[in-house]
Amino acid sequence: MKKLVEGNKNGILPTNLDKVKEEGRTFQKEVRDRTLGFITAGLGLVVGLAWNDAIKALIEYLFPLDKDSIPAKFIYAVLLSVIVVVFSTYLVRLLQRRDQESLSPSPPRY
Numbered sequence: 001m002k003k004l005v006e007g008n009k010n011g012i013l014p015t016n017l018d019k020v021k022e023e024g025r026t027f028q029k030e031v032r033d034r035t036l037g038f039i040t041a042g043l044g045l046v047v048g049l050a051w052n053d054a055i056k057a058l059i060e061y062l063f064p065l066d067k068d069s070i071p072a073k074f075i076y077a078v079l080l081s082v083i084v085v086v087f088s089t090y091l092v093r094l095l096q097r098r099d100q101e102s103l104s105p106s107p108p109r110y
Contacts, residue, residue: 055080 059076
């Protein structure tokens with residue numbers, strides 16, 4: 001190990017130790033990013049379940065039907081599916097447009 005460091009006194013060539021440290025930092029960042037993603041997804045699930053209960057209660061309040069009414073549950077599921085598909089399609093297009101704008105060269109400023 002000492003020979004690797006001695007041969008690199010001017011700091012131009014990376015040593016194996018530098019590579020290991022860099023890979024360790026990269027790995028830590030990936031673990032942090034994934035953990036944050038899992039925590040965010042879990043919180044999103046909790047929020048989604050809360051909204052699900054709120055919407056169900058609103059539907060039962062506005063349209064008092066039998067609680068075990070299968071048609072009402074299917075109407076709710078289809079309506080919610082359509083809303084989620086439209087919203088997610090809008091978000092995907094918005095993000096794609098933003099990515100394309102960030103990749104295109106910006107005009108020079110004078």
